[in-house]
Amino acid sequence: MTTTAPEKYLRFPLIRRIEHWLNGGAFIMLALTGLPQKFFASPIAISLITFLGGIERVRIIHRISAVVLALVAIWHFGYNIYLWYVERKNPSMLPTTQDGFNALKTLKYNLGFEKERPQQGYYTFEEKMEYWALIWGTLVMVVSGFFLWNPITAAHYLPGEWIPAAKAAHGGEALLAVLAIIIWHMYHVFIRTFNKSMYTGYLSREEMEHEHPLALYEAAPVKVEPAVLKQRKTRFWIGYGIVATLWLVGVVWFVTSEKTAISAVPEPDVIEPYTPLTPTPLPPQAAIPEAALRYGTTWEDNIGTIFVSKCGDCHHPNDGQGDLDLTSLAGALKGGKSGPAIVPGAPGVSIVLIWPTFEDHPGKLSPAEYGAIQAWIRSGAPEK
Amino acid sequence: MISSPTKRRFTGLLLVPIIILGFTLLILIGRSNPARAASALDQPQLQSTPGAIDFVPMSDDQCLECHKNTDMILPLPSGEELSLQVDRIEYRTSVHGRKGYSCVQCHTDITGFPHPAQNFQDTRDVTIYMAQACAGCHDQEAADYHAGTHSSLLAEGNKDSATCADCHGSHTIREFSNTRTRIAAACQQCHSEIYDLYKDSVHGEALIDEFNADVPACVDCHGNHNNSGPTQDGFRVDSPLICAKCHANEQLMSKYDINTHVFDTYVSDFHGTTIVIFEKTTPDQETNKPVCIDCHGVHNIKSPKDTGSTVIQQNLLATCQKCHPDADNKFSAAWLSHYQPSLEEHPTVYLVGLFYRFFIPGTLGIMALFVVTDFWRTRIYKPKKHEEEKHGGQE
Numbered sequence: 001m002t003t004t005a006p007e008k009y010l011r012f013p014l015i016r017r018i019e020h021w022l023n024g025g026a027f028i029m030l031a032l033t034g035l036p037q038k039f040f041a042s043p044i045a046i047s048l049i050t051f052l053g054g055i056e057r058v059r060i061i062h063r064i065s066a067v068v069l070a071l072v073a074i075w076h077f078g079y080n081i082y083l084w085y086v087e088r089k090n091p092s093m094l095p096t097t098q099d100g101f102n103a104l105k106t107l108k109y110n111l112g113f114e115k116e117r118p119q120q121g122y123y124t125f126e127e128k129m130e131y132w133a134l135i136w137g138t139l140v141m142v143v144s145g146f147f148l149w150n151p152i153t154a155a156h157y158l159p160g161e162w163i164p165a166a167k168a169a170h171g172g173e174a175l176l177a178v179l180a181i182i183i184w185h186m187y188h189v190f191i192r193t194f195n196k197s198m199y200t201g202y203l204s205r206e207e208m209e210h211e212h213p214l215a216l217y218e219a220a221p222v223k224v225e226p227a228v229l230k231q232r233k234t235r236f237w238i239g240y241g242i243v244a245t246l247w248l249v250g251v252v253w254f255v256t257s258e259k260t261a262i263s264a265v266p267e268p269d270v271i272e273p274y275t276p277l278t279p280t281p282l283p284p285q286a287a288i289p290e291a292a293l294r295y296g297t298t299w300e301d302n303i304g305t306i307f308v309s310k311c312g313d314c315h316h317p318n319d320g321q322g323d324l325d326l327t328s329l330a331g332a333l334k335g336g337k338s339g340p341a342i343v344p345g346a347p348g349v350s351i352v353l354i355w356p357t358f359e360d361h362p363g364k365l366s367p368a369e370y371g372a373i374q375a376w377i378r379s380g381a382p383e384k
Numbered sequence: 385m386i387s388s389p390t391k392r393r394f395t396g397l398l399l400v401p402i403i404i405l406g407f408t409l410l411i412l413i414g415r416s417n418p419a420r421a422a423s424a425l426d427q428p429q430l431q432s433t434p435g436a437i438d439f440v441p442m443s444d445d446q447c448l449e450c451h452k453n454t455d456m457i458l459p460l461p462s463g464e465e466l467s468l469q470v471d472r473i474e475y476r477t478s479v480h481g482r483k484g485y486s487c488v489q490c491h492t493d494i495t496g497f498p499h500p501a502q503n504f505q506d507t508r509d510v511t512i513y514m515a516q517a518c519a520g521c522h523d524q525e526a527a528d529y530h531a532g533t534h535s536s537l538l539a540e541g542n543k544d545s546a547t548c549a550d551c552h553g554s555h556t557i558r559e560f561s562n563t564r565t566r567i568a569a570a571c572q573q574c575h576s577e578i579y580d581l582y583k584d585s586v587h588g589e590a591l592i593d594e595f596n597a598d599v600p601a602c603v604d605c606h607g608n609h610n611n612s613g614p615t616q617d618g619f620r621v622d623s624p625l626i627c628a629k630c631h632a633n634e635q636l637m638s639k640y641d642i643n644t645h646v647f648d649t650y651v652s653d654f655h656g657t658t659i660v661i662f663e664k665t666t667p668d669q670e671t672n673k674p675v676c677i678d679c680h681g682v683h684n685i686k687s688p689k690d691t692g693s694t695v696i697q698q699n700l701l702a703t704c705q706k707c708h709p710d711a712d713n714k715f716s717a718a719w720l721s722h723y724q725p726s727l728e729e730h731p732t733v734y735l736v737g738l739f740y741r742f743f744i745p746g747t748l749g750i751m752a753l754f755v756v757t758d759f760w761r762t763r764i765y766k767p768k769k770h771e772e773e774k775h776g777g778q779e
Contacts, residue, residue, distance in 0.1 A: 021403040029407050040657050046664045054669075055661045065407075103754075110757030112765065126754075133747075148654075151718055152710050160717025164725075165732040167654065172740030176747060184751045192758060258710065273613075274544055275577040282467050285455045338498035348456035349468065351498060357449065358497075374455070 008204050011197040015079070020198055023072045029065035030141075031178045033058045038171045066145060067251060073138060074247045078240045086232045090218065092122040095132065099125040122215040130185055137177045144170040150258045285348075288378075292371025299329045300384040303376045306369050307332065311352075314363065326352070329383050347377040441495040447487045448472055462506035475555045490517040508543040514554070515547040528609035533616065546574060565591055567601035575602075581683040586690070588683075598636060604629075617668030620675060621659060624650060627676045649722045650676070672707070679703050 012020070033052065036045035037059075052058050083089040102125045105118040123131070147154040147166035154163060189195045193211075197203045208216060296302025307326045315326040315336075324336030332341045332352065341352040353373060356365050365373070376382075448470065450456060456468040475481040480490075488494050504510050519526035529535050529548075537545035551570045568591060572579035582588040582602070590596035605626050606612060612619050628647035630636055637644045650656035658673040677685070679695050686693040694703045700716045708715065725734035 018403075025403045025407045037657065037661075040661050040664075046661070049661060050665050054666060055658060107754065107757065110754070110761040112761070152708055152712075152715055155715040155718055156712055158714075159732070160714040160719075161730055161732050163718035164653070164720055164730070165736045168725075168733055168736040168740070172736070172744060176740070176744045179744070179748055180751060183748060183755060187755045187759075192762065271581075272577055274574055276544070276574050277572065277576050282457060282465060283454050283469070285457070286453075339501055343459065346457055346459050346465075348450075348453055349458045354450055354497070378455075 006205065008202040009208050010201055011203045012201050014201065017198060017201060019072060019076060019079075022068060023076075026065045026068040026072065027177075027181070029061060030069065031174070033062040033065065034170075034174050035178065037062075038174065063149065063255070066141075067255060069138065070142065070247075070251050070254070073142075074244050074251075077247075078244060081240060082236055086229065086236050088222070088224070090122070092215075093128060093131055095125075095128050099128055119213045120211070122212055122218065124211060126184070126188055130188075133177075133180055133184075137173055137180075140169060140173045141177075144173070146254055149254065153257050285378075288371050288375045289368075292368050293375055295368055295372035297376060297379070298382045298384045299376075303373065304329065306365075306373065310363055310365065310369065329381070333381075342377055342381050344377060344381040347374040350377050353377070442486075442488050444472075444486050446497075447494075460504055460506050460509075464507050466504075466507050466510060470555050478555060478557050479559050480557060481555075490514070490520075492517065492520070506543075511549050512538065512543065512547050514549060518548040525609050532607065532609055532611040533613055534611060544574070550574070565595045565597065565601075567603055568592060571602040578683050585681070585683060585685045586687045587685065598630075598639070600630065618663075621663045621667050621669060621671060623675045623677060624656070624659060625663075643722055645724055646722045649720065649724060653720070674707065678706070 032048065036042075036048045037055075039045045040049075049055055049058050052061065080091075080093075084091050102118040102120055105114055106125070108114040109117050144166035147163050148170060151163045154166075189198070193207070195203075195207075203211075296305075311326040314321040315324045315331075317325040317327060317331065320326075320336070322336040322338060324338075324341060325331030325334075326341065333344075335341045335351070338351055338355075341350065343350045347353055353365075353370065355361050356363055356370075451468055451470045452472060454467075454469050458466045458468055460466055470487075493500055502513075504513070515526075534545045534547065538547065550573065568579060568582060568588065583592050587599040590599040591601055603611070605623075614620055624647065631642065632644050632647045634644050651660055655674050659671065659675055662669045662671050662673070680686075680688075681694050688695045690696065691698075693699060700719070701711065701713060704711045704716050704719070720730050720733065723729040725731070725737060727734060
């Protein structure tokens with residue numbers, strides 16, 4: 001009856017390892033791109049976002065990883081149903097009451113109240129806890145993730161308040177999942193024992209005897225008739241075909257049902273910034289006495305005479321005072337050292353009216369002469 | 385289960401780096417850095433003139449002898465007329481006049497009569513030229529001004545852009561404390577359309593009609609000398625912080641019974657989170673995520689209780705639809721209206737939060753209990769000698 005026991009046992013065939021690492025990779029990417037969004041106030045989160053190429057890019061990576069996770073889930077579901085229904089493998093991942101007792105006994109052992117650890121089967125209660133936590137977590141994340149990815153579609157069918165509620169659940173569950181992986185999974189596979197089966201596929205005989213002793217005595221699956229096997233396969237593919245198609249359609253709907261939340265840009269209100277008020281008009285200028293206006297209105301009509309008689313003695317064409325000649329209109333417009341003597345239209349800034357007001361200027365104008373010249377310059381200083 | 389050849393094991397080991405490589409590629413494909421180099425504006429500096437001077441070449445009386453005349457009007461090549469008249473009483477009651485500054489302390493190029501020739505084409509040339517007189521004493525304000533939008537527009541050749549006297553006036557400058565409620569009127573001179581929107585807003589009504597100094601005037605959001613606006617990088621993304629300056633101020637808001645959690649609750653929402661991340665990573669990013677003004681309005685902002693408000697319940701969906709055109713009636717309820725979830729307000733959100741507040745430590749606590757005790761039992765615990773013997777005897 002006794003056969004020589006093998007040195008090592010195949011625990012995870014290649015396909016299971018691919019599944020694990022795709023799932024693990026997607027999980028890590030989701031955590032790396034998701035947690036910085038939850039803890040955005042932390043400088044570490046900001047560095048990570050910058051390293052990954054900005055928040056928009058982070059969100060795209062998050063969504064691609066989510067799709068990878070959803071596809072792995074379709075595969076995982078189909079493969080397990082196949083093994084259970086077609087090959088009649090023992091559904092060894094299902095939790096049993098024995099797992100509860102095992103957990104209790106393990107705790108008693110750890111605390112020193114028991115002398116032996118419980119003997120466990122192909123999957124220990126620790127592994128089942130890990131697995132079902134992952135299933136629960138994925139369900140919560142997929143449902144709440146849909147709300148966040150497609151808020152308009154979600155709010156069309158469900159109360160709007162469920163969207164911020166989904167955000168709270170997505171963030172809470174994410175934190176729980178990541179910490180659970182670190183505390184539970186990392187401890188068991190790296191610290192408690194370094195379990196290489198997810199790299200090599202194998203556990204040694206000692207490892208099996210120590211961790212999964214009951215599995216060594218499990219009966220091999222019974223051989224079935226090829227006809228029965230074929231019938232089961234057909235049934236499986238019909239059932240799974242429908243489920244997988246619906247699932248895939250669901251993923252496509254998930255990804256494509258709305259774009260609004262990520263692509264719509266509001267139309268900015270365009271307003272002309274520079275719309276000046278009408279400037280305040282300059283104050284009205286003082287009226288010129290009527291008497292002055294009767295004095296003369298053009299250079300030839302008496303104004304020139306005032307200049308020649310009052311100013312011409314000093315400001316004459318032959319090297320006059322200040323290089324200024326006031327005996328002709330051309331000379332007055334040309335001006336001297338201080339610039340033009342007359343600014344047509346602007347008596348207030350015409351030097352010819354300013355200079356004689358200074359005490360040290362020998363020549364003076366009578367009020368009537370001043371008014372006449374002022375009126376003449378204001379009207380543009382015409383010659384005739 | 386029977387062991388397979390070592391070749392299979394090799395394939396399995398190869399798997400890990402392949403998948404890691406795949407996800408690394410995913411990151412690298414996306415790693416294009418959108419950060420743009422900040423455009424440093426090289427601005428020509430206004431020539432600084434000396435400030436207060438000891439030697440006064442001309443007395444104010446000498447200046448005013450001519451410059452009191454209302455007909456001192458200088459025609460400029462542009463056809464504009466520039467009044468050179470100064471009202472003695474107006475100047476003497478201005479802040480500079482009362483402190484005894486004389487004309488030539490600003491008009492430093494005037495040392496007597498006649499005055500040096502100038503080549504002003506229009507009145508703007510004069511106003512812009514005279515700004516250097518202000519910079520002579522007010523060097524900090526001038527430095528701030530050079531960092532602002534008005535200065536950079538001027539440097540680009542836009543002569544309409546405001547300089548010192550456009551806002552402050554020239555011979556009639558008053559102390560700031562007396563002009564707080566007149567700030568908007570200063571800006572109105574050039575930005576009259578924006579002023580018209582502002583004067584009907586909740587802030588504008590309080591400032592202009594009630595002389596309420598608590599509300600923001602233009603400069604409180606845009607800055608005064610170092611002013612900025614939406615055409616500048618970062619202004620939009622940083623704008624919630626401008627609102628938060630007052631709206632997160634408990635003391636100020638309690639006077640008006642306004643919720644001070646508006647900023648916190650905005651930041652913890654999806655929109656606000658994204659804006660904060662943009663603000664920290666790529667502040668010059670043009671973002672499609674809303675800031676305060678996108679929902680509440682900008683210059684025309686109304687009280688949320690006002691029926692004309694963009695955020696009052698009956699107008700809220702229309703506001704959401706500006707960015708989410710497909711949104712229908714229940715969508716706007718996804719926004720928590722700046723409430724912190726509680727049993728009364730948004731209980732679903734509150735209860736989910738509450739659940740995780742217990743579920744996370746509960747689950748992790750149980751896990752930690754197993755892990756810590758397991759570590760203790762397997763690595764630290766040493767059975768006592770007699771127990772070991774007893775145990776050994778039983779086996």
